[in-house]
Amino acid sequence: MRRNFKRLIVCGKNLKLQRKQIKSFTALMEGKINKQLKKVLKKIVKEAHEPLAVADAKLGGVIKEKLNLSCIHSPVVNELMRGIRSQMDGLIPGVEPREMSAMCLGLAHSLSRYRLKFSADKVDTMIVQAISLLDDLDKELNNYIMRCREWYGWHFPELGKIISDNLTYCKCLQKVGDRRNYASATLSEFLPEEVEAEVKAAAEISMGTEVSEEDICNILHLCTQVIEISEYRTQLYEYLQNRMMAIAPNVTVMVGELVGARLIAHAGSLLNLAKHAASTVQILGAEKALFRALKSRRDTPKYGLIYHASLVGQSSPKHKGKISRMLAAKTVLAIRYDAFGEDSSSAMGVENRAKLEARLRTLEDRGIRKISGTGKALAKTEKYEHKSEVKTYDPSGDSTLPTCSKKRKIEQVDKEGEVTEKKAKKAKIKVKVEEEEEEEVVLVEEETSTKKKKKKDKKKHIKEEPVSEEEPCTSTAIPSPEKKKKKKKKKDIED
Numbered sequence: 001m002r003r004n005f006k007r008l009i010v011c012g013k014n015l016k017l018q019r020k021q022i023k024s025f026t027a028l029m030e031g032k033i034n035k036q037l038k039k040v041l042k043k044i045v046k047e048a049h050e051p052l053a054v055a056d057a058k059l060g061g062v063i064k065e066k067l068n069l070s071c072i073h074s075p076v077v078n079e080l081m082r083g084i085r086s087q088m089d090g091l092i093p094g095v096e097p098r099e100m101s102a103m104c105l106g107l108a109h110s111l112s113r114y115r116l117k118f119s120a121d122k123v124d125t126m127i128v129q130a131i132s133l134l135d136d137l138d139k140e141l142n143n144y145i146m147r148c149r150e151w152y153g154w155h156f157p158e159l160g161k162i163i164s165d166n167l168t169y170c171k172c173l174q175k176v177g178d179r180r181n182y183a184s185a186t187l188s189e190f191l192p193e194e195v196e197a198e199v200k201a202a203a204e205i206s207m208g209t210e211v212s213e214e215d216i217c218n219i220l221h222l223c224t225q226v227i228e229i230s231e232y233r234t235q236l237y238e239y240l241q242n243r244m245m246a247i248a249p250n251v252t253v254m255v256g257e258l259v260g261a262r263l264i265a266h267a268g269s270l271l272n273l274a275k276h277a278a279s280t281v282q283i284l285g286a287e288k289a290l291f292r293a294l295k296s297r298r299d300t301p302k303y304g305l306i307y308h309a310s311l312v313g314q315s316s317p318k319h320k321g322k323i324s325r326m327l328a329a330k331t332v333l334a335i336r337y338d339a340f341g342e343d344s345s346s347a348m349g350v351e352n353r354a355k356l357e358a359r360l361r362t363l364e365d366r367g368i369r370k371i372s373g374t375g376k377a378l379a380k381t382e383k384y385e386h387k388s389e390v391k392t393y394d395p396s397g398d399s400t401l402p403t404c405s406k407k408r409k410i411e412q413v414d415k416e417g418e419v420t421e422k423k424a425k426k427a428k429i430k431v432k433v434e435e436e437e438e439e440e441v442v443l444v445e446e447e448t449s450t451k452k453k454k455k456k457d458k459k460k461h462i463k464e465e466p467v468s469e470e471e472p473c474t475s476t477a478i479p480s481p482e483k484k485k486k487k488k489k490k491k492d493i494e495d
Helices: 003-030 033-048 057-067 075-086 099-120 123-154 159-160 165-174 193-204 213-247 249-255 258-265 270-275 277-284 287-294 310-314 315-339 347-365 406-461 471-475 480-494
Strands: none
Touching: 003 033, 033 057, 057 249, 075 347, 099 277, 099 347, 099 406, 123 159, 123 165, 123 287, 159 270, 165 258, 193 315, 213 249, 249 258, 249 315, 249 347, 270 315, 277 315, 310 347
């Protein structure tokens, strides 16, 4: 008993030493000075006349600030530290090499456990795993339900059209089994009375084939699998909601738990997501489309995973790009607040969401506002009032016989005859005028040709014969009184 008690005391002391070592080691890694290190360094400050060699530059800066001790950090110092580590057994007397290696291994294990337990990076791994499992379950459920509907459709094809919900379909199938049992079965737990009556009527006159009991057993086993997976999915979704509200409450308020979890999973962790800019968060999930657009020099995508957020879904198609950009900017603020902030409240997310909803309302209402004026007042729309017009029956369209009298007919015929006579006279006058114009053109052409011939004859016979006095009178071929008569005739015709 005494030996066991002594061993327990030794183990307790070792645990205390290990905890102290872990605390001092974590403080050194974070660039902080421990109490023991302070005591040692204060003694060195009084005696040392040369700068202190430090392996970590950050720690060296802290020592210089707090204790006014000059420090050196260089590749030579790193080599010196490596030599000290390799000769540690010889430098510390009274410690065996086996004990030293066991001590180092224990310290390394305990330090890794401590860092994993209290690391902020590793908490959101649960969210990453949960959302990826949720997506896998959705895919599996879709495949199972499709197979179940197709399989049972050979036996009772009408049931698939009547019951559209997948879970109720599987529950009804699991309870009844063969279609001949639908007449005696009660399905009021899953279906309303009208649908239940429709199912029973369809089962009596179904066109499906007969199936053996073994086939029905396999189909029922598949139904139980679908029901269990769907129940587990709802449980997993509740777990994911709780984890998201605990780790990233502002992001869940802004975007929703599913979209927020997908963004964290895509980035790797909440800290990695906090390092991204708003523009990258907006396009996160649409990398293929982005690089395709850059290659082909087309328009880049406006949204990625953020498209599934409720605010983007509420907006009209022309405002989706604007809303996604604004939502990405506010979501990045929420992510950084959740990742680096000490407060775990969702007040900031609620405030930003209210601002975005107000902005969305103004964008949607802008089309209804007045075009002219200040643009602040809403357009006045009058109340719609249905005005019914009473129309009387017109009996004139019933008979196809003409309604006008014989006297009117004769008058119309006389008038039409006069109009046709006038038109014929006008046409004759036009023909005469055209003929006279053609004759005048022919006469003018003959005059010009005779003039040219006479000029040539004159040039030839100028030397031999004197010019006769009667020749110049040949230039006027058409006497003037004839022209005057023709003009008078035209005027009379026009009158």
